[in-house]
Amino acid sequence: MTVLVLAEHDLGVLGAATARIVAAASKLGPVDLLVVAPDAAPIAEEAASIARVAKVLAISGLAHAPSDALTDLLADLANGYTHIVAAAAAVGRDVIPRLAAKLDLMPVTDVIAIHSATRFDRPIYAGNAIETVSSGQAQNLLTIRASAFRPAAGGGSAPIETLGAAPASHQTFVSDSRTESELPELSTAQIVVGGGVSFGSAEKFALVEGLARTLGAAVGATRAAVDAGYAPNDWQVGQTGKIIAPDIYIALGISGALQHLAGIQGAKKIIAVNSDPEAPIMKIADLALVGDIFEVVPALTAELQKLGLKR
Amino acid sequence: MKILVAVKRVVDHNVRIRVRADGTGVETDNVRMSMNPFCRHAVEAAMRLAEAGAATEIVVVSIGPKQSNDVILTALAMGAHRGILLEAEGRVETLTVAKLLGAVVAEEKPDLVLLGKQSVDDDSNHVGQMLAGLLGWPQATFASEIKVAGAGLEVTREVDFGRTTVQIALPAIVTADLRLNEPRNAGLPMVMKARQKPLAVRPAAEFGIDLTPRLTVERVSPPAERVAGAKVATVPELAKLIAADVAELEAL
Numbered sequence: 102m103t104v105l106v107l108a109e110h111d112l113g114v115l116g117a118a119t120a121r122i123v124a125a126a127s128k129l130g131p132v133d134l135l136v137v138a139p140d141a142a143p144i145a146e147e148a149a150s151i152a153r154v155a156k157v158l159a160i161s162g163l164a165h166a167p168s169d170a171l172t173d174l175l176a177d178l179a180n181g182y183t184h185i186v187a188a189a190a191a192v193g194r195d196v197i198p199r200l201a202a203k204l205d206l207m208p209v210t211d212v213i214a215i216h217s218a219t220r221f222d223r224p225i226y227a228g229n230a231i232e233t234v235s236s237g238q239a240q241n242l243l244t245i246r247a248s249a250f251r252p253a254a255g256g257g258s259a260p261i262e263t264l265g266a267a268p269a270s271h272q273t274f275v276s277d278s279r280t281e282s283e284l285p286e287l288s289t290a291q292i293v294v295g296g297g298v299s300f301g302s303a304e305k306f307a308l309v310e311g312l313a314r315t316l317g318a319a320v321g322a323t324r325a326a327v328d329a330g331y332a333p334n335d336w337q338v339g340q341t342g343k344i345i346a347p348d349i350y351i352a353l354g355i356s357g358a359l360q361h362l363a364g365i366q367g368a369k370k371i372i373a374v375n376s377d378p379e380a381p382i383m384k385i386a387d388l389a390l391v392g393d394i395f396e397v398v399p400a401l402t403a404e405l406q407k408l409g410l411k412r
Numbered sequence: 413m414k415i416l417v418a419v420k421r422v423v424d425h426n427v428r429i430r431v432r433a434d435g436t437g438v439e440t441d442n443v444r445m446s447m448n449p450f451c452r453h454a455v456e457a458a459m460r461l462a463e464a465g466a467a468t469e470i471v472v473v474s475i476g477p478k479q480s481n482d483v484i485l486t487a488l489a490m491g492a493h494r495g496i497l498l499e500a501e502g503r504v505e506t507l508t509v510a511k512l513l514g515a516v517v518a519e520e521k522p523d524l525v526l527l528g529k530q531s532v533d534d535d536s537n538h539v540g541q542m543l544a545g546l547l548g549w550p551q552a553t554f555a556s557e558i559k560v561a562g563a564g565l566e567v568t569r570e571v572d573f574g575r576t577t578v579q580i581a582l583p584a585i586v587t588a589d590l591r592l593n594e595p596r597n598a599g600l601p602m603v604m605k606a607r608q609k610p611l612a613v614r615p616a617a618e619f620g621i622d623l624t625p626r627l628t629v630e631r632v633s634p635p636a637e638r639v640a641g642a643k644v645a646t647v648p649e650l651a652k653l654i655a656a657d658v659a660e661l662e663a664l
């Protein structure tokens with residue numbers, strides 16, 4: 102009963118989601134953690150310190166996580182594992198279904214609760230219903246929502262095994278366009294400040310970032326704000342964006358469409374600022390302030406700074 | 413280039429769904445149905461490739477109950493040339509859908525298969541990747557831009573850190589994200605014309621593919637409900653409450 106987990110990483114650094122996926126996967130059996138990166142060694146070192154990892158497998162190669170070669174690699178390693186698990190994030194979503202088809206298995210994706218090695222909960226209809234499924238398959242492929250699980254502790258010292266060459270890819274990398282930001286990573290941040298299309302411009306959307314900086318928070322956005330070009334696509338929260346579960350979510354000028362709420366259902370506390378007391382977000386917020394974002398957000402930022410808030 | 417577009421009929425995305433009291437699923441009787449929004453973007457992408465002279469034929473395929481004719485007609489009204497409905501009742505798993513599409517690909521031999529990246533009912537985000545895996549074709553998922561580049565495609569994908577652009581050879585699979593384009597609404601003349609276009613209806617069972625689901629859906633339940641909390645009247649009051657929450661977080 103050993104589980105293979107694909108580690109998340111970016112720019113040579115282990116992703117914060119990984120410790121959460123390991124914690125979830127360890128309910129299924131001992132975890133082998135696979136690191137595939139151009140230079141896997143430093144990431145594998147980090148990965149080895151996650152508690153409850155039995156062994157780290159490190160393979161150097163496959164820059165830009167090409168789906169074809171990554172699938173072939175996982176298919177080669179699959180034998181002997183009861184579960185193959187990845188985060189429900191861009192790489193996992195790209196690769197796990199492709200692998201499933203190759204192995205003739207029906208995967209269970211976006212898992213938010215693990216009842217047993219073969220019984221899982223997953224949200225459907227933008228989180229407006231939860232499906233409990235069971236699988237009679239000999240092997241199970243899963244993607245897991247990091248936001249639904251607490252991270253495993255650090256302090257471990259798992260052995261690292263370096264594996265040979267990775268298979269070749271047939272896709273050619275052209276370019277990346279990255280959002281540079283010194284703010285915390287959105288999907289695992291403790292506090293998130295989200296802004297809607299009502300900010301009206303990218304310049305004004307900076308008010309959201311200003312409050313986020315004061316709070317040491319990540320920035321989120323609605324699809325409408327991203328479509329309008331006020332925020333980059335990787336800030337989108339919701340059914341088709343990132344799923345977050347911060348301790349505090351502050352929604353500024355956001356209506357609370359069901360597709361947006363799909364991304365914030367795991368938030369412990371929702372604080373909403375909206376000029377319309379009838380906006381759907383105001384009906385589910387733990388704390389609501391009726392007001393104009395252009396007045397409230399600068400004033401709130403200043404007030405918090407005055408209170409000496411530092412994170 | 414010949415393009416196959418897969419489309420799905422789902423509960424309309426504006427409908428507030430209701431979970432059946434007996435936990436057997438989501439109420440779909442007497443609920444407005446329409447084409448999955450992501451599929452509309454896939455159809456639109458095919459149309460734009462045709463209008464740019466890069467595609468010569470667009471075939472639309474749907475798998476589902478016979479009412480799925482509706483969404484095929486929507487795609488034909490948007491400009492696709494002909495439709496295929498593989499009729500199947502009940503729950504058809506994504507792996508089965510991919511296998512059925514694989515059978516259609518074997519018959520139609522398209523150069524490109526376009527699909528939505530996910531459907532808004534089961535939110536799976538599987539089928540394009542599975543079809544690519546079955547066929548051994550390259551895939552470019554979550555596409556926000558598609559350009560013809562030489563004998564292949566250059567596709568920009570929305571990923572966790574922003575966007576990434578890849579070049580893939582044909583034949584290939586591309587799945588559409590919402591920022592790929594602005595899908596057109598077909599006018600009445602196009603809707604009328606769609607009814608004249610060929611639409612083949614075939615039982616899904618005739619492909620010799622096992623349609624039995626692998627997973628058992630034990631129950632479907634509503635999520636935990638959130639209720640309105642307190643209202644605060646002033647910014648200083650709100651700031652104090654937030655500061656107290658943050659202090660509590662820091663103390664942990």
Ligand SMILES: Cc1cc2nc3c(=O)[nH]c(=O)nc-3n(C[C@H](O)[C@H](O)[C@H](O)COP(=O)(O)OP(=O)(O)OC[C@H]3O[C@@H](n4cnc5c(N)ncnc54)[C@H](O)[C@@H]3O)c2cc1C
Nearest residue numbers: 297298299323324325339340341342354356361376393394
């Ligand atoms: C298939 C599909 C998938 C989708 N996926 C997502 C997704 O992943 N994420 C997502 O966010 N959306 C998604 N959407 C879009 C979603 O349906 C909404 O359109 C979107 O979330 C609305 O964004 P908004 O709240 O910024 O804008 P609006 O709904 O226009 O709301 C603006 C809000 O701002 C308030 N407001 C206006 N001016 C002020 C002011 N001066 N001060 C204070 N408040 C003000 C208004 O009262 C209103 O409540 C999806 C839609 C579809 C169809």
